[in-house]
Amino acid sequence: xxxxxxxxxxxxxxxxxxxxxxxxxxxxxxxxxxxxxxxxxxxxxxxxxxxxxxxxxxxxxxxxxxxxxxxxxxxxxxxxxxxxxxxxxxxxxxxxxxxxxxxxxxxxxxxxxxxxxxxxxxxxxxxxxxxxxxxxxxxxxxxxxxxxxxxxxxxxxxxxxxxxxxxxxxxxxxxxxxxxxxxxxxxxxxxxxxxxxxxxxxxxxxxxxxxxxxxxxxxxxxxxxxxxxxxxxxxxxxxxxxxxxxxxxxxxxxxxxxxxxxxxxxxxxxxxxxxxxxxxxxxxxxxxxxxxxxxxxxxxxxxxxxxxxxxxxxxxxxxxxxxxxxxxxxxxxxxxxxxxxxxxxxxxxxxxxxxxxxxxxxxxxxxxxxxxxxxxx
Amino acid sequence: xxxxxxxxxxxxxxxxxxxxxxxxxxxxxxxxxxxxxxxxxxxxxxxxxxxxxxxxxxxxxxxxxxxxxxxxxxxxxxxxxxxxxxxxxxxxxxxxxxxxxxxxxxxxxxxxxxxxxxxxxxxxxxxxxxxxxxxxxxxxxxxxxxxxxxxxxxxxxxxxxxxxxxxxxxxxxxxxxxxxxxxxxxxxxxxxxxxxxxxxxxxxxxxxxxxxxxxxxxxxxxxxxxxxxxxxxxxxxxxxxxxxxxxxxxxxxxxxxxxxxxxxxxxxxxxxxxxxxxxxxxxxxxxxxxxxxxxxxxxxxxxxxxxxxxxxxxxxxxxxxxxxxxxxxxxxxxxxxxxxxxxxxxxxxxxxxxxxxxxxxxxxxxxxxxxxxxxxx
Numbered sequence: 001x002x003x004x005x006x007x008x009x010x011x012x013x014x015x016x017x018x019x020x021x022x023x024x025x026x027x028x029x030x031x032x033x034x035x036x037x038x039x040x041x042x043x044x045x046x047x048x049x050x051x052x053x054x055x056x057x058x059x060x061x062x063x064x065x066x067x068x069x070x071x072x073x074x075x076x077x078x079x080x081x082x083x084x085x086x087x088x089x090x091x092x093x094x095x096x097x098x099x100x101x102x103x104x105x106x107x108x109x110x111x112x113x114x115x116x117x118x119x120x121x122x123x124x125x126x127x128x129x130x131x132x133x134x135x136x137x138x139x140x141x142x143x144x145x146x147x148x149x150x151x152x153x154x155x156x157x158x159x160x161x162x163x164x165x166x167x168x169x170x171x172x173x174x175x176x177x178x179x180x181x182x183x184x185x186x187x188x189x190x191x192x193x194x195x196x197x198x199x200x201x202x203x204x205x206x207x208x209x210x211x212x213x214x215x216x217x218x219x220x221x222x223x224x225x226x227x228x229x230x231x232x233x234x235x236x237x238x239x240x241x242x243x244x245x246x247x248x249x250x251x252x253x254x255x256x257x258x259x260x261x262x263x264x265x266x267x268x269x270x271x272x273x274x275x276x277x278x279x280x281x282x283x284x285x286x287x288x289x290x291x292x293x294x295x296x297x298x299x300x301x302x303x304x305x306x307x308x309x310x311x312x313x314x315x316x317x318x319x320x321x322x323x324x325x326x327x328x329x330x331x332x333x334x335x336x337x338x339x340x341x342x343x344x345x346x347x348x349x350x351x352x353x354x355x356x357x358x359x360x361x362x363x364x365x366x367x368x369x370x371x372x373x374x375x376x377x
Numbered sequence: 378x379x380x381x382x383x384x385x386x387x388x389x390x391x392x393x394x395x396x397x398x399x400x401x402x403x404x405x406x407x408x409x410x411x412x413x414x415x416x417x418x419x420x421x422x423x424x425x426x427x428x429x430x431x432x433x434x435x436x437x438x439x440x441x442x443x444x445x446x447x448x449x450x451x452x453x454x455x456x457x458x459x460x461x462x463x464x465x466x467x468x469x470x471x472x473x474x475x476x477x478x479x480x481x482x483x484x485x486x487x488x489x490x491x492x493x494x495x496x497x498x499x500x501x502x503x504x505x506x507x508x509x510x511x512x513x514x515x516x517x518x519x520x521x522x523x524x525x526x527x528x529x530x531x532x533x534x535x536x537x538x539x540x541x542x543x544x545x546x547x548x549x550x551x552x553x554x555x556x557x558x559x560x561x562x563x564x565x566x567x568x569x570x571x572x573x574x575x576x577x578x579x580x581x582x583x584x585x586x587x588x589x590x591x592x593x594x595x596x597x598x599x600x601x602x603x604x605x606x607x608x609x610x611x612x613x614x615x616x617x618x619x620x621x622x623x624x625x626x627x628x629x630x631x632x633x634x635x636x637x638x639x640x641x642x643x644x645x646x647x648x649x650x651x652x653x654x655x656x657x658x659x660x661x662x663x664x665x666x667x668x669x670x671x672x673x674x675x676x677x678x679x680x681x682x683x684x685x686x687x688x689x690x691x692x693x694x695x696x697x698x699x700x701x702x703x704x705x706x707x708x709x710x711x712x713x714x715x716x717x718x719x720x721x722x723x724x725x726x727x728x729x730x731x732x733x734x735x736x737x738x739x740x741x742x743x744x745x746x747x748x749x750x751x752x753x754x
Contacts, residue, residue: 085462088477098481098503100465104474126475143658146742281520281687308685308693308742310658315692316685340753349743354753356740363737365523365685365729376717376731 089122089130091137095282095313103127103140109204114196121204127311129204131172133197140311144174144208147317149353150307150361152178154321155238155274156185157334157358162237163187166266168224170242171197176211179240180344184336189236191220191227213345225259231266239263239273260297269326270300274319280306280368281314288373290320299325303332304372305361307352319361332362466499466507468514472659472690480504480517486581491573498581504688506581508549510574517688521551521585524653524694526730527684527738529555531698532615532651533562534711534735539614540564543643545601547619548574553588556617557721561713566613568597568604590722602636608643616640616650637674646703647677651696657683657745658691665750667697676702680709681749682738684729696738709739 091101104125111120120132128141139147152175156162161184167175171192179188192198198219201209211217220227224243241263263273278287287304294302300323309317323329337355366376468478481502488497497509505518516524529552533539538561544552548569556565569575575596578586588594597604601620618640640650655664664681671679677700686694700706714732743753 096503098501100479102477102479104476124475126473280685308657308691310691310693314685314687316687349753351744352742354743354746357742360737360740363733365734366726366731367728369731376726 089124089132091132091311093136093313101311103130110200112196112200114194116194117197119196119200121200130311131201131205137311139172139174139208141205141207143310145350146307146309146352147312148174148178148208149350150305150317150357151175151240151242151274151276151319153181153338153350153353154305154319154331154334154358154361155240155272156182157336157338157353157355158321158323158329158331159237159270159272160336162336164236164238165189166191166231166236166239168228168239168241168243169193170240172201172205172242173198173209173211175240175242176214176217177208177344177346178211178350180211180214180216180346181338181342181350182344183339183342185216187218188214188216189218189220191222191224193221193223195221207347210345210347225262228259228262228266231262233265234268234271235266237268237271239267239271241273241275243276257293257297260294264298264322264324267324269324270329271326272321272323272329272331273298274321277304277318277320279312279314279316279318280365281316283318283368283371285371287371291372294320294322298322301329301331303362304364304368305331306364306368307357307361332359334358466501466509468509468688470513470690478688480507487577489573489577491571493571494574496573496577498577507688508578508582514688516549516551516585518582518584520687522727523684523686523729524689525551525555525585526727527682527694527734528552528617528619528651528653528696530558530715530727530730531682531696531708531735531738532617532649533559534713534715534730534732535698535706535708536614536647536649536700537713539713541613541615542566543568543608543613543616545605545616545618545620546570547617549578549582549619550575550586550588552617552619553591553594554585554721554723555588555727557588557591557593557723558715558719558727559721560716560719562593564595565591565593566595566597568599568601570598570600572598584724587722587724602639605636605639605643608639610642611645611648612643614645614648616644616648618650618652620653634670634674637671641675641701644701646701647706648703649698649700649706649708650675651698654681654695654697656689656691656693656695657742658693660695660745660748662748664748668749671697671699675699678706678708680739681741681745682708683741683745684734684738709736711735 085102087105088102089105091103093099106123106125109121109123109129112118117134122130122132124130124140126142130140131138156165156179162182163185164187165179165182165185167179167188167190169192170176170190171194176188176190179185198209198212202212212219224241267273277283277290283304291302291304301321302323303321305319305321306316307319308315321331323331334355338350338353340349343349364372364374369376462479464482465479466482468480470476483500483502486498486500486506489495494511499507499509501507501517503519507517508515533542533556539559540562541564542556542559542562544556544565544567546569547553547567548571553565553567556562575586575589579589589596601618644650654660654667660681668679668681679697679699682696682698683693684696685692698708700708711732715727715730717726720726741749741751746753
């Protein structure tokens with residue numbers, strides 16, 4: 001069974017990055033102009049024969065008209081999946097072939113294209129607002145905090161007094177909200193390529209984009225890879241990559257040795273980086289090679305962790321935690337617990353992260369231990 | 378958000394149990410007789426307004442005919458979910474409103490009704506064989522081992538040298554397969570109400586039903602609740618309830634104080650029981666009351682644990698672990714690790730369970746700690 005689990009998927013480090021789409025347009029204007037918005041199928045690049053899935057959004061037209069605000073959403077390009085369930089959004093991922101998740105839609109709130117990517121925001125019936133980027137589910141309000149909190153606090157709670165933190169991607173602001181809980185932090189830089197993302201999240205997800213309200217935040221609108229290469233050596237205590245959608249050309253780019261070396265160089269000795277990675281149910285033996293590569297490049301600790309996020313593939317998300325050569329970082333035994341009385345700009349204490357769940361995130365099922373090259377206890 | 382998570386669902390202990398359907402019929406015969414098999418909507422009892430979902434299986438007839446062996450499967454009864462995606466099975470659960478999971482179907486292998494329930498087995502495209510009982514997904518070959526191993530080894534690895542073990546339900550045999558790994562066990566009793574389940578799993582899931590090959594296994598075809606009441610006091614070291622589908626009248630029955638007292642009485646002092654429970658993302662404050670009730674009835678330790686099972690609601694499954702008054706049981710720090718060289722009738726070592734994942738299963742996200750009444754660390 002373990003072999004069965006790992007054989008379907010072969011993915012590497014994942015990233016959301018620049019895409020060559022059309023000009024950024026306001027969603028409302030877009031909706032007035034077009035009844036049917038079709039993204040090119042290249043939005044989700046074919047991947048091991050599972051891809052080529054195009055997102056087609058059919059508004060006020062076609063046979064999908066229902067009482068749900070005249071909305072229908074369809075995913076037409078797989079051979080045997082028919083195009084439309086009226087009033088439901090189909091989440092189809094090249095990482096989960098043979099499976100489709102449908103969310104009941106109450107209302108489309110935003111649909112816009114920038115020169116980089118295409119964002120869809122809808123109000124779901126039971127999962128809060130949902131954001132879809134280039135046809136991939138980015139987050140739901142119901143469970144976004146699990147991902148945001150773990151990606152942030154796994155690295156920041158593992159080192160003493162982090163002061164300078166860089167976020168690459170993460171334009172939604174949720175990671176900024178979580179960094180904000182750390183009082184020791186003096187400087188929070190975010191490099192996000194796409195202003196449309198920031199604007200849309202500020203408008204439709206104020207509880208997530210609240211992170212931008214932290215006065216320590218400095219926003220750089222730039223290409224993350226170019227930005228990383230410009231950073232003076234040893235600048236940051238921690239870097240967080242918020243980058244996890246379907247792997248494509250740009251994911252390879254970010255997993256490229258040069259990019260990882262740029263990150264390692266930008267970190268101080270004993271500095272840490274968190275990178276979203278394959279979920280435990282989709283990892284295979286290539287994960288061991290990735291970990292070895294990271295060990296070579298970063299020179300400190302490299303660990304794989306995971307957590308539960310129901311909306312993501314297999315209901316889980318994996319993380320790579322790496323530290324550079326220098327003061328030893330023991331990710332599995334965090335030394336910098338969250339102060340439950342410091343919320344920063346967040347509205348209350350963390351909902352998911354605590355010191356116990358931090359340590360538990362590094363405990364893997366046996367099949368995942370084997371795939372990551374660690375011994376089964 | 379945590380409030381949002383918990384407000385949609387209100388469920389208690391879950392169980393698959395007797396249903397009043399038609400006579401047990403062989404699936405092949407059934408298929409010859411009928412083109413359309415419709416279960417009464419009472420198969421999935423209405424639950425907080427989310428239920429009333431009927432399973433309709435349309436074989437070789439209707440508009441759903443495709444190249445996939447002429448199969449279509451539909452879930453027609455929710456107001457806005459249309460009936461058919463040809464070639465895909467719709468998993469719709471009253472525990473996950475506003476969401477539907479579709480699995481690509483290659484072939485229906487079995488469909489049968491007993492006087493208790495209705496079983497559907499199909500070969501999926503990417504998740505192995507899938508079993509559906511009364512319209513609820515029971516297991517997929519891709520991830521069944523996660524549930525079976527955790528439900529078995531969380532209790533059995535927490536006590537020294539278990540000798541007598543009772544399984545209630547679990548007719549598929551997967552729990553038997555897992556109990557088989559424990560060499561100290563001398564007696565494995567299983568009480569399963571429905572012979573059809575046993576026969577179908579032996580035929581279509583030999584890697585799961587392999588558990589029946591253990592010579593220590595004694596099968597009792599009986600109603601689990603009646604069986605529990607007949608057991609002499611202090612008979613078993615451990616009882617495992619394999620019972621987790623949609624809650625209905627019979628779930629209440631099993632969660633009934635009388636039934637829990639029967640289980641407590643059937644256990645020796647310091648004996649243990651494992652009961653599938655709400656998943657972490659669906660628990661609410663009623664969980665604290667359930668835990669308190671179990672503490673009163675069992676008199677020893679009561680703990681909540683969870684694990685990842687992608688095919689189940691929210692990709693996770695919860696467990697209640699209880700021990701009776703007597704030698705103290707510390708579920709969080711297991712004292713009886715699996716011997717990796719003892720497979721019993723299983724074909725190899727466990728794929729999921731290990732001592733680390735055992736301990737990690739008791740570490741909860743903060744919102745779940747609050748819902749179960751434990752302090753956030």
